[in-house]
Amino acid sequence: MSEQIDEALRRELQRQGVWVTSMQELYNWGRKNSIWPLQFGLACCAIEMIATAASRYDIARFGGEVFRPSPRQADLMIVAGTVTKKMAPQIVRLYNQMPDPKYVISMGACAISGGPFKEGYNVLKGIDRYIPVDVYIPGCPPRPEALLHAFMELQRKIDSQKLTGADKAEHLDPAEPSEFPVPAFGKHDLEPPANRDVFHPPNIERT
Amino acid sequence: MAPNPYTFIVIFVGVALVFPLIPLALAWLWRRLFQPPKPGTEKNAIYECGVESIGEAQIQFRSQYYLYAIIFLIFDVEAIFLVPFAVAFTGLPVGAFVAILVFLLLLIEGLVWAWGKGCLQWER
Numbered sequence: 067m068s069e070q071i072d073e074a075l076r077r078e079l080q081r082q083g084v085w086v087t088s089m090q091e092l093y094n095w096g097r098k099n100s101i102w103p104l105q106f107g108l109a110c111c112a113i114e115m116i117a118t119a120a121s122r123y124d125i126a127r128f129g130g131e132v133f134r135p136s137p138r139q140a141d142l143m144i145v146a147g148t149v150t151k152k153m154a155p156q157i158v159r160l161y162n163q164m165p166d167p168k169y170v171i172s173m174g175a176c177a178i179s180g181g182p183f184k185e186g187y188n189v190l191k192g193i194d195r196y197i198p199v200d201v202y203i204p205g206c207p208p209r210p211e212a213l214l215h216a217f218m219e220l221q222r223k224i225d226s227q228k229l230t231g232a233d234k235a236e237h238l239d240p241a242e243p244s245e246f247p248v249p250a251f252g253k254h255d256l257e258p259p260a261n262r263d264v265f266h267p268p269n270i271e272r273t
Numbered sequence: 274m275a276p277n278p279y280t281f282i283v284i285f286v287g288v289a290l291v292f293p294l295i296p297l298a299l300a301w302l303w304r305r306l307f308q309p310p311k312p313g314t315e316k317n318a319i320y321e322c323g324v325e326s327i328g329e330a331q332i333q334f335r336s337q338y339y340l341y342a343i344i345f346l347i348f349d350v351e352a353i354f355l356v357p358f359a360v361a362f363t364g365l366p367v368g369a370f371v372a373i374l375v376f377l378l379l380l381i382e383g384l385v386w387a388w389g390k391g392c393l394q395w396e397r
Contacts, residue, residue, distance in 0.1 A: 136321050156323035162315035163323075166308070229307060237308065244311035 090229040097141075097167070098129075098224040101217070104140035104160065105133035109147025111174040111207040118210040128217050137163040142220070144213070145199075148176035148183055149190040151256050155248045161197045162245040166237035169224075171216050172199040175206045182206065195260035197246055340392045344384070351380050 071086055079086055087095075107115055118125050125131055134140040137160045149157060161170065172193055175181030180191035193199065200223060201216040208216075227235035236242040246264060249256040304310065320326050358365075358373050387393065 137323075138321055159315055159318075159325070160321075160323040162313065163318065163321055165316075166311055237311075240309035240311075245313040245315050248315065 093229060094225050094227060098221040100132075101128075101130045101142045101169070101220065101224075102132045102134050102140050103130055103142040103144050104137055104164070105135045106143065106160065107146045108149060108153065109174075109176065111146035111177070114207045114210055115144055115146045115173065115213060118213045123210040123214060125214065125217065128214065128221065130217055137161075138165060140164050141167065142169045142171065143197075144171045144173050145177040145193045146173045147207075148181065149193050151188050151190050151251075154190045154193070154196060154256060155250070157193060158196045158246060158248045162248070166244050167224075167235065168237070169200045169220055170197055171201045171203065171213075171220060173203050173213060173216070174208055175204060178202050178204065190256070195265045196249060198264050337396065340387075344387055344392065347380060347383065351377075 071088070076086055107113075117123055119131060119133060130142070137143075141164070143157075143161055143164065145157065161168070170193070172178050176183060176189070177193050180186070180189045183189040184191055194202075201219050203212050203216045205212050229235070229238065237244070243263075246261055247258075249258060249261075251257075318326075354373070354376065
């Protein structure tokens with residue numbers, strides 16, 4: 067986990083009751099265990115998100131039970147459901163208003179790619195066209211266990227983020243943007259249809 | 274020698290000041306040392322509902338509106354009385370029926386009076 071401390075020495079110290087840690091580990095440990103999601107549901111995935119927050123699945127076990135109604139207090143945006151083109155600018159605006167560090171879980175087939183409504187004229191084909199997504203959960207809708215898994219994956223990502231160095235976390239880098247342009251309603255589609263700085267679709271090689 | 278009884282209050286005040294100041298100072302230090310501030314127009318926007326605000330915040334209602342509010346209030350309260358009256362209509366004694374009719378007449382008289390005074394005319 068840490069490069070500065072020898073793991074064997076650390077275990078030995080722990081056996082003697084001395085806990086050695088680094089600032090980075092302490093920072094990430096605190097962050098990953100108190101992720102506050104934005105209380106924001108779009109479609110049927112939101113019902114699964116509510117179930118995840120309720121007592122049966124209990125996201126509080128992972129420190130994410132404080133769903134905030136204001137983006138100013140949230141760390142995590144769970145895009146739970148179909149993103150219509152009417153709703154996309156609002157989502158990007160809410161994302162922009164979240165303070166750094168911020169993370170996005172794209173929940174369900176619709177938020178990933180448009181899902182069963184991909185052919186629809188009014189459905190955005192994936193929220194990753196406008197904002198950077200950290201964890202994708204497939205499913206229609208994904209079960210609460212899947213959301214918990216995504217949450218744990220996000221915790222793993224937060225835990226591995228660096229405080230210093232060239233590959234430090236995005237929110238610590240002054241050059242990395244914190245806001246992304248909000249798409250406007252165009253004549254036929256959102257303009258631009260995708261933010262090319264964010265959206266990197268997989269290049270499928272056909273033979 | 275017994276300590277001054279106010280010593281504890283001083284200690285409590287000291288703790289009450291230091292306790293919130295430590296996290297604030299740590300957060301300030303953290304911002305100075307590690308996390309660069311990234312303000313922006315969207316992030317600093319006043320509203321946080323995701324929708325852009327339209328128009329000015331300083332809207333003024335005409336004071337004339339209060340007449341409509343009062344007349345609305347009267348008939349709003351009347352509806353509350355009329356619903357149980359309508360439900361119990363078939364089983365009502367004559368006295369109760371007359372009483373509610375008087376009540377209705379008084380209200381209608383008030384409406385006629387307000388109408389006659391021109392209260393329902395919206396003056397620009």
